[in-house]
Amino acid sequence: MAEGGAAAPNVELLEFPKKDKRRFLHVVYRVGDLDKTIKFYTECFGMKLLRKRDVPLEKYSNAFLGFGPEESHFAVELTYNYGVDHYDIGTGFGHFAIATPDVYKMVEDIRAKGGTITREPGPVKGGSTVIAFVKDPTGYVFELIQRSSTPEPLCQVMLRVGDLERAIKFYEKALGMKVVKKTDRPEQKYTIAMMGYAPEEETTVLELTYNYGVTEYTKGNAYAQVAIGTDDVYKSAEVVNLVHQELGGKITRQPGPVPGLNTKIVSFLDPDGWKTVLVDNQDFLKELK
16 A cells, blocks of 8 residues: 555656646857857858847856747746856757758858858758758858747757667657657667657757767767746656656756745756756746846
């Protein structure tokens, strides 16, 4: 009886992420020249500067950019640490992605402004979707994906993992995500799983990539984390603790308000060491006012 009684609350708790009101809020990463990156993103990608702040006491500045208001759209949070002009992106981080109606035109605009094109526009191998790849001033890679229309142009964060099935289970159980698409490409020796809260054409997804036989990657010090909204950081933390016991990872910041900001968060690492921050939905909206 005791065994069954102990298991029942856990089963109920693990249902919480599926019922919770969750969405991708922003992705955080470090850049060596904030103003240059803002200029590139606004002029080449068509993003808008949503807000910017300088924190001299902590010796950093950051800027939020995206294609719509943060109340409803995914954004990038760029962080500039005073005096640091270079970062190691590592081998684990893959790319971000932007959906656009005309990849060819965007590539020409980027080229005209001095951007670096690392893959010319054209159909994907074995498919019809037109894509291209470009690099921003810091060296982060962006995939450009041709779509006639999309409610969320900033549509992917790609991370490499050492065990795809374990990663899928983690994001399903700890974060309530679903596999919206899974593709195996044996000829190119990789498998990808798109994880998210809605179909990839409608919202942002995590693209988890497993390269055959590769189980470990370097993280570098450039990419930081992805932030996701939740209605209860404390209950979310309980779920994450349970999932960590089964699949690995660890909590890096216990649930509670951030000093000076009062926004409640909890942060943790997945089994591959990628960081996620869950942010209280109501507190986040207050931050934006």
